[in-house]
Amino acid sequence: MNFDLVSPTTTEDLLRAIDEHRGRRFRFGAGYTDLLLDLEEQQDNELTVINLARLNDPSFTSIVHDGGEMRIGALVTASRIIADRKLQSRYPVLCQAAGQHGSRQIRHTATVGGNLCTASPAGDMACALVALRARCDILPARGDARSLAVSDFFLGVRETDLKEDEVLRRVIIPTDDGEVKTHSDFIKIGKRRSMECAVVSIAYHIESDGDDTMTRAGIAIGSVAPTIKYARSACEYLVGKRLSSLGPSERDEFAAKVVEYASPISDIRASAWYREDVLFNMSKSILENH
Amino acid sequence: MKKSLKVIGKPTPKLDGHLRVSGKAVYGHDISLPNMLYGAILRAQYPCAKIKAIDVSKAAKLPGVVCVITADDVDVAHMSHKRDHPVLKKGEVNCIRDEIAAVAASTKEIARKALRLIEVEYEVREGIFDPADALQEDAPGINKYARGDEGKNIAQTFHYEHGDIEEQKAKSTCIVKRRYVLPRVTHCCLETSVVTADYSQSDGRLTLYSSTQVPFLYQRDMARVLKMDPSNIRVVQPVIGGGFGSKLDMYPFEPICALLSMTCGQPVQIAFSREEEFVASPTRQAMVIDLTTGADAEGRFTFREVEITKDNGAYTSWGATTSFVMMQTFSSLYHAPACVFDARAVYTNNPYAGSFRGYGNPQSTFALERNIDLMAEELAMDRAAIRLVNANYKGEKTGQGLEYATCGHKDALDTVIAKSDYTRKKREYKDAPSARYKRAMGFASMLHVAGGAKIYRSDGCGTTVKLDNFGHLIIITGSSEIGQGSETVLAMMACEELGIDMSKIKVINTDTDIKPWDVGVHASRTSFVAGNSLLGAIGRLKDKISPWAARYLKTDIEDLDYDNGEIGCKTSGRSVKIDKVVRELHFQDPNVLCMESYYYEPASDFQDAGYKGNVSGAYAFASQAIEVEVDTYTGQVKVLDVYVGQDVGRVLNPLGLMGQIEGGVVMGMGYALTEELVVAKGQVVNPTFHNYKIPSACDIPEIHFYPIETHDQAGPYGAKGVGEAPLIPTPAAIANAVSNALGVEINALPMTPENVLKAIKDRP
Numbered sequence A: 001m002n003f004d005l006v007s008p009t010t011t012e013d014l015l016r017a018i019d020e021h022r023g024r025r026f027r028f029g030a031g032y033t034d035l036l037l038d039l040e041e042q043q044d045n046e047l048t049v050i051n052l053a054r055l056n057d058p059s060f061t062s063i064v065h066d067g068g069e070m071r072i073g074a075l076v077t078a079s080r081i082i083a084d085r086k087l088q089s090r091y092p093v094l095c096q097a098a099g100q101h102g103s104r105q106i107r108h109t110a111t112v113g114g115n116l117c118t119a120s121p122a123g124d125m126a127c128a129l130v131a132l133r134a135r136c137d138i139l140p141a142r143g144d145a146r147s148l149a150v151s152d153f154f155l156g157v158r159e160t161d162l163k164e165d166e167v168l169r170r171v172i173i174p175t176d177d178g179e180v181k182t183h184s185d186f187i188k189i190g191k192r193r194s195m196e197c198a199v200v201s202i203a204y205h206i207e208s209d210g211d212d213t214m215t216r217a218g219i220a221i222g223s224v225a226p227t228i229k230y231a232r233s234a235c236e237y238l239v240g241k242r243l244s245s246l247g248p249s250e251r252d253e254f255a256a257k258v259v260e261y262a263s264p265i266s267d268i269r270a271s272a273w274y275r276e277d278v279l280f281n282m283s284k285s286i287l288e289n290h
Numbered sequence B: 001m002k003k004s005l006k007v008i009g010k011p012t013p014k015l016d017g018h019l020r021v022s023g024k025a026v027y028g029h030d031i032s033l034p035n036m037l038y039g040a041i042l043r044a045q046y047p048c049a050k051i052k053a054i055d056v057s058k059a060a061k062l063p064g065v066v067c068v069i070t071a072d073d074v075d076v077a078h079m080s081h082k083r084d085h086p087v088l089k090k091g092e093v094n095c096i097r098d099e100i101a102a103v104a105a106s107t108k109e110i111a112r113k114a115l116r117l118i119e120v121e122y123e124v125r126e127g128i129f130d131p132a133d134a135l136q137e138d139a140p141g142i143n144k145y146a147r148g149d150e151g152k153n154i155a156q157t158f159h160y161e162h163g164d165i166e167e168q169k170a171k172s173t174c175i176v177k178r179r180y181v182l183p184r185v186t187h188c189c190l191e192t193s194v195v196t197a198d199y200s201q202s203d204g205r206l207t208l209y210s211s212t213q214v215p216f217l218y219q220r221d222m223a224r225v226l227k228m229d230p231s232n233i234r235v236v237q238p239v240i241g242g243g244f245g246s247k248l249d250m251y252p253f254e255p256i257c258a259l260l261s262m263t264c265g266q267p268v269q270i271a272f273s274r275e276e277e278f279v280a281s282p283t284r285q286a287m288v289i290d291l292t293t294g295a296d297a298e299g300r301f302t303f304r305e306v307e308i309t310k311d312n313g314a315y316t317s318w319g320a321t322t323s324f325v326m327m328q329t330f331s332s333l334y335h336a337p338a339c340v341f342d343a344r345a346v347y348t349n350n351p352y353a354g355s356f357r358g359y360g361n362p363q364s365t366f367a368l369e370r371n372i373d374l375m376a377e378e379l380a381m382d383r384a385a386i387r388l389v390n391a392n393y394k395g396e397k398t399g400q401g402l403e404y405a406t407c408g409h410k411d412a413l414d415t416v417i418a419k420s421d422y423t424r425k426k427r428e429y430k431d432a433p434s435a436r437y438k439r440a441m442g443f444a445s446m447l448h449v450a451g452g453a454k455i456y457r458s459d460g461c462g463t464t465v466k467l468d469n470f471g472h473l474i475i476i477t478g479s480s481e482i483g484q485g486s487e488t489v490l491a492m493m494a495c496e497e498l499g500i501d502m503s504k505i506k507v508i509n510t511d512t513d514i515k516p517w518d519v520g521v522h523a524s525r526t527s528f529v530a531g532n533s534l535l536g537a538i539g540r541l542k543d544k545i546s547p548w549a550a551r552y553l554k555t556d557i558e559d560l561d562y563d564n565g566e567i568g569c570k571t572s573g574r575s576v577k578i579d580k581v582v583r584e585l586h587f588q589d590p591n592v593l594c595m596e597s598y599y600y601e602p603a604s605d606f607q608d609a610g611y612k613g614n615v616s617g618a619y620a621f622a623s624q625a626i627e628v629e630v631d632t633y634t635g636q637v638k639v640l641d642v643y644v645g646q647d648v649g650r651v652l653n654p655l656g657l658m659g660q661i662e663g664g665v666v667m668g669m670g671y672a673l674t675e676e677l678v679v680a681k682g683q684v685v686n687p688t689f690h691n692y693k694i695p696s697a698c699d700i701p702e703i704h705f706y707p708i709e710t711h712d713q714a715g716p717y718g719a720k721g722v723g724e725a726p727l728i729p730t731p732a733a734i735a736n737a738v739s740n741a742l743g744v745e746i747n748a749l750p751m752t753p754e755n756v757l758k759a760i761k762d763r764p
């Protein structure tokens, strides 16, 4: 493992560092839980790591609830997500996903931004953010910030829409402050109960009004396609229906809609048929336990 | 043996616990010698290929590289008990682990870089990866050093039988025949394989800092391979970061490290990366067991017919000899009137196995206990009841000649049946409405040697005890500590006998130049064999001390009591400090040295050519009842509770014992549910903890342990070996539970969610 390290503390320094390294090999480092594995075989000195961990800019480091939106800095760790009261009550699915991330030690250092930028189809927090239809706030070295839906941010396995000179600043979840009943969870299926990489995951966030009618539904599925998928038609299927009135055939219909978004592969961790079957069963289960 | 004891049986923390938790313990990876170099090994790129050319010139020229060796540079003998394993491979490779060249360099990074500069030209061949293919008539011979006297591509065979199979078949109301398929798993020691070799060119002596479990056999094997005088090899054992049987064989990296040091004249260390550990360290044998068993109308077992095919891999290790232990399960676990057993280890181009805690017994127990459940079903008998009918008993001499002087099998079964609340739960499961989650309980028992296993010329252990002028005791034992807590148990015994505080007792056990012979730490033997050996030495020491003390205290030897650092007189209450006695003995005329040695050999027999005989000084029995919940949506198995009843003879250190029980059950759970080293066409597919799943803390159920104390006369204070037993029944009990819960047959491991869901889907 061999590389140069720069540690900007202000956004200005960060953008300058990016600019200076234009055309050369560099990587960002946040919590390093993915990056270190990538760098293990790194031999030559031709790589610079731009260390984000020392950055002092609250837009990167804090969780802000501000009227119409919830802003989560890219450097916020999984542990901090879990501990955030506002997230717990308003968007529990994100806390539930963060709570199943690796182990306590990993959660303490792994960041939301890193989870998104790694663009793994098995990213847990990323899956919850897709379900919540969050947006990415992206900063280029020069020019204006841009914003993009998380689901459009992922282009393929380990591939994002970030340009070479761009850094992810934060993610933004649109909110409204009305009283809602939330039915949500992050379902992560693997061989064991912790330190696991999902073979199938489902993040769901369903809001209902006082009448038990579903008003908003977000469902995202992980590890069953090259990128995390938002199961739009399954979400639309739910809105306007009453959660408690759905019978077995409707649950199956719903589950079939979720599965339409999957194109699983077989690999060392699971076979495609298993992923698909379990995705169907677990989608069904969303409507069973409420 | 019912006399009340002061220390034995009391929870006692490990002597070296403080070193381990404070990071002060010196493991093999921590060894650093002046001028030490780092070695690295180039392994085969293909599991089966001809080597047309090797060019090491670029690697040799890399600054920092001190030497590069290949088979052409060394004069060594082959390894393994079958002598079929060249240290460095020449002309061809037959396994993905095959060592082709080795480098010693000033840093690890340079050594690794040098490996990338070695050019090897291969001619790839079609390998053989399935034992069934290797047994085909037209299959090429895989190991050209194989003697082949048992058949082409057969490394080793075992045949055993007792009783009249045909007669017993005639008595059988039910006969069950099944095939069981067991995967490769590996030990996952926290410390990866490591050795440091320090050869002195001036006097021809070699010191090895090795994590071997069998230092004296290692010394012998190393000497044979290197063509040295064994006494010129000193084996030093640093703190060992996990053994579990993996360090019973010597592996090529060890003589290679020695050869590098001999070539360079400098110390060399070879330490595996985690990936290398997964690829190149031993595994449990993958095997297929075909088992036919019978029972009469009352559920009494009649016969067992067993055929086993083991994947030997390209070379033979101790793994091939696990049949010794496996045949005991079939011949002697539960009363068995007749048994015929055939096993063969078949060469393939796969990675070779080694020994692993349980030594074949988890596999044989899995097969037998699954068949027992199936027979119960066929006879419409309760699964607990059929086991109780057939349980082993005290005084039983089995068909194989094992003699059960004590036997806690029935007690163990009764205990787990009662403690698990089986009878009530069984009704409850039956009435439960069919739902997503299914629950059930599974049972399994096990039998294992618990007083050594007489396989080598001696199954003994030597001990020297030295009492110093200040009242401290040094125990020099031939036995080895691999984290199981043997040092602590030995010190407890000495404390019990001599009344010397634990803090004044040291155990020396890491240097073949100092310690006396012991066959090694395996077969759950150390507390039993080394314990008895220590008690023998202490007895001799007391024979020296007691007469003086009795004279001094004006009383009889029988009236003495060793306690609290003193020797007291039970009747008068007078006492003398033990260190004073030692000083008097040391400095009196004639001087008497307070040091004694003892060699203990268990009173067991060598087995005859038909593998019959009382091979161990004692036998352990255990039963487990395991309750699981299966999620039929995902195939995930949640182990809810594990009830362990185990005949331990007598509890020596409850803390150490619980550690063995919990560790064993968890290891068994990994084998049962999640672990598999996947090998495809000879290549290891999942050489990382990311894809090789050992259970995590969140997966561990409540483990309820009930020691069964049978007070075996042969053991120290009545104790038996305990180390392997807790792992052995676990996979079988879980498989029985899952099969019962789902109404399917689980006859292969691991029961991953995918495999379980598949079984549900395939359910007729």
Ligand SMILES: Cc1cc2nc3c(=O)[nH]c(=O)nc-3n(C[C@H](O)[C@H](O)[C@H](O)COP(=O)(O)OP(=O)(O)OC[C@H]3O[C@@H](n4cnc5c(N)ncnc54)[C@H](O)[C@@H]3O)c2cc1C
Pocket (backbone or CB within 6 Å): A027, A028, A029, A030, A031, A032, A033, A034, A035, A036, A052, A074, A075, A100, A101, A102, A103, A106, A109, A110, A111, A112, A113, A114, A115, A116, A117, A118, A122, A123, A124, A125, A162, A166, A167, A168, A169, A195, A196, A197
């Ligand atoms: C033992 C272990 C267990 C794990 N378990 C899980 C798990 O359960 N679930 C899961 O989803 N993941 C898991 N991971 C993966 C990893 O922890 C997550 O992806 C984590 O969120 C990455 O965050 P990080 O801060 O460590 O990222 P880093 O490793 O620092 O970076 C990851 C990638 O993102 C880039 N990057 C980071 N921040 C930015 C930014 N602001 N802008 C642009 N690019 C950026 C980096 O250059 C790098 O390419 C695990 C990893 C390990 C080692």
